[in-house]
Amino acid sequence: MEFMGAPRLLIVSDLDHTMVDHKDQLSLLRFGALWESEFNHDSLLVYSTGRSPTMFSDLRREVPLLTPGIAILACGSEIFYGDTMTQDFGFIDELNKGWNRAAVEEVAAEMNLKYQCDSEQRPHKVSFHVRKEESAHIMPMLREKLTAKGLDYKLIYSGGLDLDVLPRAAGKGQALSYLLKKLKAEGRAPQQTLVCGDSGNDIELFGVDNVYGVIVANAQDELLQWHADQLGDKSHIFVATERCAAGIIQAMQHFNLRPNVSPRDISVPLSVHDKLAPKPDGGAVSREVVEYLLLTEQWLRGDIDASEEAFRRLKFGLAKESNRVCPWGVIENPHEEIDTLRAQHGSQKGKLFYIWADRVRSIKLSDDSWLVRFDKWERSDAGLTCVLTSALLQANAEFPNGLYWRLIHETWLKGYEGSAALKG
């Protein structure tokens, strides 16, 4: 069910301080809701980060980050595809040309360079800490010595502290070019591409042909300076006025990449009023999943009024005869059980509490019925839990997305188990 066609939109984004704002989860949740409801079924999300695989997994436990279609890790020296994170060894072959990690280590020893922690050291990336004030004299010496060793290398210095030594064929820009070339060869060239960054090692992304770019409002000086220094037409690059993922959404609006309004930024439609909803398509299914989860969150946080209309949307959006296999191992009728939710309106007010959907993918079974799978994440004071969900949605013109829920089957995601919840 993973999307394997030519993406309508390809987004390639750095993580720390670009997609991820460590000070606030909201913009990431806003982007996530937009992506899952409108793009996941026919577009591709790619992360391009300096983080190593371990650090990448860590980040996913800390913030509500979506599962990407492709992950370019370790400063563009490792490429992983899909849910199973299958590594691209063709790329590794290219990196191996003119690369000798041992030689780099020798030079480092000679120069007494300070290594970053173990998890940052990768087969095709050697990482150090070099203080800003020392960089002026260290960098030229390093270049000289590495060249003397006959290496085909690249140095990336960013954040005024981090120094990465990589094969010349590596790097965020190189990896992206490699990827685009591969997609094209497979007949999967994207219609539009948007790259997103905040610092030095993202510069290469903006250099790739035919892409839109966004520099988020909180970007590092080195990137802003680079942008200022560019001559000629730079209308393909947008400098956002909002931080992180909010800036990415801004860019989508600026470049007219649609849809570009997050479900989190508007009221979840509660009824169809006088006209009936059209026959649902895959987009309607994704929207229904994202909106239903969002509405549940808003109810529990008290972000919406405890209106009869809102509660009816939640209750009757589940068919009277619907069934739910709960992850704690019992079967219930969710249409009846949801009555307990009524009293829980606002119970999460002022607390850390978010629900979001990831990997929303659907299969059309017939004009009237759809199978959808998604991961339902929940972050609360009690911790982070996730449920692998299969659901059967059937056409019902009385609901905003033309669908209602007939069956929900849930299993705890390994490692993210919760307990029998009081809420729906």
Place this chain on the structure above:
Amino acid sequence: MSVFVSMASLQACLMSTPLCASLSLPRLSLAHPVAHLSRPTLRFFSGDHSITMAQSSPMSMPAWVASCARGRMRFRASLKEDTAIDVGSESVAARASPRLMLVSDLDSTMVDHTDKAHASLLRFNNLWAAEYAHNSLLVFSTGRSLEKYTELRRQAPLLTPALCIFSVGTEIRYGVTMEPDQDWENYLNQGWDQAVVLEEVKRLNLRLQDESEIRPHKVSCQIDKKDATEIIDTLSRRLKDRGLDVKIIFSHGLDLDVLPKGAGKGEALAFLLHKMKTEGWAPQETLVCGDSGNDIELFEVDGVHGVIVGGAMEELKHWYEENGKHNNRLHQAKERCAGGIVEALEELSLGPYLSPRDRMGPNGIQLSDTASENGQPKGSGLAQREVVEFNTFFEKWINGEVPNDPETFQRLTSVIAPGSTMVYPWGVEKNLLESVTDAQPKHGLTKDKKFRTWIDCIQEQKLAEGVFMVTWHAWQMSEGAERTGYFATAIFREKEGTPNGVEWLRVHETPRKS
């Protein structure tokens, strides 16, 4: 001297059509009359219902019909715990009556206590899930109380019946919620007083069975075989003197049950059949299965087929010699317990008798195409059969009971749609074809552990043209390990060239709360 109350009066009532016609019994509106036949939680009625009686001839009518009129029948299935899943769409059982209602005793009939591996019960389960679950009704009729029944369920791999008749026909309970039948209770209250029975039993110094076996409408003792005749004589006289109308049953060579006269496995079954008939969904055939004295009444219910399983008690064999031998609806099986039940299905031509286990030849290939044998419409019940066959094959593979070669293993891989996925109960989601293929090297892995699986509460529903959903409870057990159960849901799509005409699209399993 017969110690068993004759069924004659009851049967006469049931058979007298003019009588029934004189009762204006309104047809009950069922919420989903077609969709609930094979499910353990049956929604018989959508709401309250009362039967109104005609004025004429109340006297020869079975008393419980009258009590139905006085009482209110209300069977509201609750959808808590263990409910089978219903999405309300067209169910496979698109007919009004079960093809077969199988009413079986438990101890030494369905359950063979001499076989810890429960081989014949598992074989029966396999057959039932594949060939009967979608259009037939499973009923347990046991001397056990609810409590002892629950104990037995923990020991033996029993399927979930549509309803249970407990404590020698003194309690009828529906579905997994075990909702009792009130009308039956009301009826049994006539001519009965538990306190009086207990007094008289005490007077005779009879030894009472466990507390759990003393129920509101049943008092059970243990007596010596040699004293049976005398005790029964005396007790029945004394209770009659005290104004009660009771029935006394002696079985298993030591159990003595005192019940209201109207009670008994047979009476309860007759009541059930009448109710179903009234509502227009009487089973086409009924098979009763037993091994002892308290099952005799089952065999005497009009129009039923019956099997006396191999290893049955003397008192039942004796009855068969005297009464049943020339009845071609009865079969005395050679095989023990559940094996005898399967034997009867064959001998009495009541339906398929080859389970997927039996039909799977040594090379793992199904030996016969029972779909066409049954004359079922294509796609009906086939996804369900695919589930049972697939699981049976998988079990045999893991146990090393089929040859370890790629052609044989193809049975599993050839029915999986490319790109299909499965959520495993331990919390990972995988490409289904890949993970099934990963199982190939595990051939014979559980050879010595007696790994066994069975499927309960299986139900198929058509979602759209050529698309089906099957839900079931999957169980596994192996030597030295606790049994584990999962709730499973799977989606299928029609596909030519597959053993059952369908391919797997998606599977999702969640561990049951234990």
